[in-house]
Amino acid sequence: MSGVTVVLGAQWGDEGKGKLVDILAADIDVCARCAGGNNAGHTIVVPVGPEKVHKTFAFHLLPSGLVNPKCTGVIGSGVVVHVPSFFEELDALESQGLDCTGRLFISDRAHLVFDFHQIVDGLKEVELGGKSIGTTKKGIGPAYSSKASRSGLRVHHLFDHDLFAQKFRNLVEGRFKRYGHFEYDTEGEIIRYKALAERLKPYVIDSLVYMHKSIQAGKRVLVEGANAIMLDIDFGTYPYVTSSSTAIGGVCTGLGIPPKLIGKVIGVVKAYTTRVGGGPFPTEQLNDIGIHLQEVGREYGTTTGRRRRCGWLDLVVMKHSCLVNGYDSLNLTKLDILDQLEEIKVGVKYLVDGKELEGFPADLNLLEKVTVEYVTLPGWKSSIESITSYDDFPVNCKKYVEFIEQFLGVPIEWIGVGPGRESMLKKEIKN
Numbered sequence: 191m192s193g194v195t196v197v198l199g200a201q202w203g204d205e206g207k208g209k210l211v212d213i214l215a216a217d218i219d220v221c222a223r224c225a226g227g228n229n230a231g232h233t234i235v236v237p238v239g240p241e242k243v244h245k246t247f248a249f250h251l252l253p254s255g256l257v258n259p260k261c262t263g264v265i266g267s268g269v270v271v272h273v274p275s276f277f278e279e280l281d282a283l284e285s286q287g288l289d290c291t292g293r294l295f296i297s298d299r300a301h302l303v304f305d306f307h308q309i310v311d312g313l314k315e316v317e318l319g320g321k322s323i324g325t326t327k328k329g330i331g332p333a334y335s336s337k338a339s340r341s342g343l344r345v346h347h348l349f350d351h352d353l354f355a356q357k358f359r360n361l362v363e364g365r366f367k368r369y370g371h372f373e374y375d376t377e378g379e380i381i382r383y384k385a386l387a388e389r390l391k392p393y394v395i396d397s398l399v400y401m402h403k404s405i406q407a408g409k410r411v412l413v414e415g416a417n418a419i420m421l422d423i424d425f426g427t428y429p430y431v432t433s434s435s436t437a438i439g440g441v442c443t444g445l446g447i448p449p450k451l452i453g454k455v456i457g458v459v460k461a462y463t464t465r466v467g468g469g470p471f472p473t474e475q476l477n478d479i480g481i482h483l484q485e486v487g488r489e490y491g492t493t494t495g496r497r498r499r500c501g502w503l504d505l506v507v508m509k510h511s512c513l514v515n516g517y518d519s520l521n522l523t524k525l526d527i528l529d530q531l532e533e534i535k536v537g538v539k540y541l542v543d544g545k546e547l548e549g550f551p552a553d554l555n556l557l558e559k560v561t562v563e564y565v566t567l568p569g570w571k572s573s574i575e576s577i578t579s580y581d582d583f584p585v586n587c588k589k590y591v592e593f594i595e596q597f598l599g600v601p602i603e604w605i606g607v608g609p610g611r612e613s614m615l616k617k618e619i620k621n
Contacts, residue, residue: 193453194411196441197521199418200457200511202427202465204491204498206523206606207458208232208254211414213604213614219409221255222264222401224444225434226416227303228275229328231491235610238287244610245286252279253414256290263290266397267299268434268444269416270333271345272308273386296390297397298346306362306374307332313369334433336361345394348387355380398446405451413441419511420465427554430469438515456603457517459508461525461590464489464498470557473501473537487527488609502564504537505597510550512598519603519619522591526607531569534590538597539563567593575608580617591617 195214199205212234215221228251236257238245247254251271253263265271280290307329336342341361347354362376404411417436420426425437434440442449462483465471474480483489483500490497511517528534540547540560551557570584577583583591595602601619 194405194413194441194447194451195454195456196413196415196438196452197456197458198415198438198515198517199421199436200459200515200517200520201418201463201504201507202420202471203418204231204464204466204489205418205458205460206521207415208234208249209523209606209611209614210456210458210521210604211254211412212236212257212611214412215255215258215261217410218255218258218261218412220262220264220401220404220411221253221258222266222397222411222413222445223251223253223269223416224266224413225268225436225440226432227251227270227328227330227333228272228279229330229417229432232414237611247283247286247288250279251276252283252290252294255412255414256283256288256294259289262293262295264395264397264400264445265294265296265300266401266445267297268440269297270301270303270330270337270434271296272303272329273348273383273390274305275303275328277386277389294393295395295397295400296345296393298344298394299397300345301333301337301342302345302348303329303333304343304358304361305329305379306365306372307336309372309374310365310369313372331433345390348383348390349394351384351387354383354387358383401445401447405447413445413447415441419514420507422514425510425514427469427557428552430467430554454518455515456519456521457511457515457600458521458523459503459511459594460523461503461528462487463501463504463507466491466496466498470554471499471501472506472540472557472560472562473504474499475501479531482531483527486530487524502535502537503594504562505594506537506540506547506550506562508594508598512600513549517600519601520594520598521604521606521614522594522602523606525587525591525605526573526575526613528569528590529573529575530571532571533569534567535564536567536593536597537562538565565593575613577607578615580605580615 232249232254255261256263310332311327421432422436480500568586570586
């Protein structure tokens with residue numbers, strides 16, 4: 191693995207990025223997060239210890255490459271950090287037997303998420319009424335708002351207590367003016383953060399210097415994207431998006447890595463489509479197919495436990511995704527969830543008044559009006575969960591995989607056929 195390898199979500203999130211990151215992390219030295227916060231959710235099932243007991247680790251803010259005991263995790267400048275959640279997650283992982291001592295770092299430039307951001311997150315959703323975006327209420331959007339309005343606080347501010355206290359009071363006062371006085375103990379929080387700052391200090395580094403030194407030293411670096419392209423602040427289904435750049439650009443801005451140092455970009459795509467929260471979803475199936483995908487695919491959120499909305503694979507979304515992120519290869523996940531279907535549909539065109547749209551539209555009102563044109567492929571009606579070689583796939587299963595590759599012009603390199611780490615097969619890429 192040469193240069194920097196990047197793993198990105200290619201749809202609306204929840205594609206199973208964590209499992210690929212976990213597999214790739216076995217051969218890497220540094221795993222970095224570049225955007226988002228603890229609104230992300232990766233669940234990884236790993237055999238641990240001499241007995242190879244399967245343990246489930248839930249990652250939200252910490253890089254999931256930490257499951258490899260030789261891998262260092264870096265939380266980059268583009269991430270927003272809720273310090274109490276950072277320690278809560280770290281304590282939970284360590285209590286499960288994952289020792290992160292000396293191999294977890296956080297950028298001194300990362301912005302801080304406070305409890306008042308989380309309160310404001312809920313108030314903003316109430317204000318939107320019926321047009322709720324469906325955020326995770328983790329304070330991510332309000333923290334990025336503070337960052338963009340240049341009133342935010344960064345990790346390095348924690349270490350000048352008097353200055354921190356003054357800036358913090360100003361920030362909370364600003365929110366009171368905007369939303370009215372909500373219940374919040376400003377002075378209690380200032381005292382709490384004095385103790386948290388002491389505990390956080392050993393983890394804080396200049397991540398820009400650290401990342402570049404690692405790359406120059408020939409270390410293998412993996413960047414783990416959070417959320418996914420359709421939740422990107424610029425290229426997603428705005429305003430039903432997150433507040434950060436979840437695309438390839440966020441890797442450069444969130445870690446300070448220039449594009450020429452990125453060696454390989456892998457897009458993770460589910461064999462069907464899911465999304466959480468509000469917003470248009472052209473291939474959504476509000477029928478038995480949708481229920482089948484939800485139940486068989488165990489489509490419940492890692493971070494929120496929310497039921498995910500389900501539908502057929504949307505290749506118009508995937509074309510858009512490929513244009514922005516320029517994937518070198520794809521990881522197709524949860525292909526086994528389609529095992530029992532008689533036939534499988536794939537969305538290939540968006541039509542409005544009988545005319546095909548050139549790309550994925552920016553205007554959500556237009557998106558609401560699209561008719562999806564599908565190609566129907568025959569199902570394979572057999573279990574692929576124990577298959578370890580692509581050659582052994584049923585013919586119709588291969589046809590499904592190859593249809594996606596040909597339509598997108600991007601090879602599928604990894605295929606997920608079950609929930610465990612071992613249920614991922616590598617497919618040879620023909621040059």
